[in-house]
Ligand SMILES: Cc1cc2nc3c(=O)[nH]c(=O)nc-3n(C[C@H](O)[C@H](O)[C@H](O)COP(=O)(O)OP(=O)(O)OC[C@H]3O[C@@H](n4cnc5c(N)ncnc54)[C@H](O)[C@@H]3O)c2cc1C
């Protein structure tokens with residue numbers, strides 16, 4: 001089968017890779033690209049473990065074809081920590097034990113960061129609603145929501 | 161999927177040609193939130209996938225000087241929500257589109273895909289029908305316009321001819337005093353399929369309803385325009401008698417399925433309940449409440 005050559009940008013770096021036409025972005029990330037931070041929980045758009053950004057917008061990478069990445073900007077969990085420094089959300093998740101098995105965590109962090117970029121002062125309800133597409137089988141969500149709210153409060157304070 | 165081809169044409173003409181050249185097994189890709197799920201489940205095995213998101217007309221939102229809007233078929237829910245004006249003029253259509261799935265699904269899912277997927281429970285469709293929106297369809301034989309309600313033919317089937325692509329939706333200019341609303345009933349609070357959906361669009365002048373359109377989803381094999389309900393509201397002050405008559409008209413057209421998520425009796429009753437609530441919301445929006 002003819003492979004497609006895709007030129008894209010992943011976490012700010014230009015990247016070229018080969019994919020088959022029906023391959024999902026999630027499979028390309030976890031396979032040839034070796035970026036295994038994005039997880040496959042369901043493969044059908046329900047769980048959010050595969051969440052990435054495509055041109056800055058949150059999407060489920062299991063519902064994006066790898067070929068669609070051509071000429072676009074991809075952001076994955078691997079790009080969240082900068083130069084060995086964890087993002088404040090990542091630090092807070094560790095501090096507040098907002099994860100157990102960790103399978104949902106990359107997707108939750110990607111989604112939570114996108115929320116705080118758009119809305120630095122979300123209500124609890126807004127956090128829960130925004131994260132409704134990120135399923136977690138372990139934490140019961142409460143610690144996740146608290147950690148997001150706490151990070152938001154700290155970032156607001158730091159910005160003053 | 162061994163002989164699958166992926167194409168991403170930059171013009172509509174190229175897309176139309178590629179779509180008809182590729183034959184029976186070609187599929188249009190908008191947000192992929194239905195198509196990729198169906199491919200993974202093995203229920204759809206496309207030979208060619210034609211991604212329409214590189215075509216400007218498919219992804220643009222335009223407001224004309226007369227107040228009409230043209231929304232590209234592949235515009236995602238997230239992009240529609242960010243438009244500075246669309247949601248102010250068509251709050252019911254926007255809320256219906258934004259009910260589709262999660263934040264991540266909103267990053268991709270389009271009204272065009274929702275309509276062409278032809279689920280009787282597609283959330284945007286009743287709101288589009290109530291709005292009186294029309295679709296522009298383009299194919300090997302040129303372009304044509306049809307009302308949104310003429311597109312679905314049955315579960316998973318549309319009235320589009322072979323090779324036809326939905327290009328976009330046109331929303332008519334809004335007279336002053338107009339608004340709309342969409343409500344759905346789902347057993348959970350989020351991320352679920354409608355048991356009933358109801359879209360209402362109306363115009364009020366001096367407290368009198370001068371025009372109304374009502375549409376129901378998930379109560380028949382296709383989304384229904386309930387003309388009798390619109391008629392019952394038109395000419396009234398949206399008093400209880402008129403709204404009750406419209407609710408009765410909604411119940412009368414229901415031919416729902418009977419399943420664990422909602423019995424026939426339940427779905428039918430809820431259709432009337434949602435109609436009443438959606439009328440109140442749309443009227444409150446007109447009054448700026
Ligand atoms: C987790 C999850 C939750 C969901 N929740 C909801 C929900 O709450 N409510 C709801 O209604 N739906 C829901 N859906 C279904 C789906 O997201 C919607 O139907 C969505 O609107 C489909 O749009 P799309 O752009 O992704 O379509 P695609 O998957 O790209 O296309 C859908 C179908 O339409 C065809 N098509 C697309 N665009 C065109 C066009 N312009 N011309 C001709 N044919 C075309 C495609 O070939 C395909 O057959 C959900 C899906 C997932 C995965």
Ligand code: FES
Pocket residue numbers: 039040041042043044045046047048049050051060061062063
């Ligand atoms: S793996 Fe993509 S949403 Fe679950």
Ligand code: FES
Pocket residue numbers: 098099100101102103104105135136137138139
């Ligand atoms: S920590 Fe296990 S799924 Fe969320």
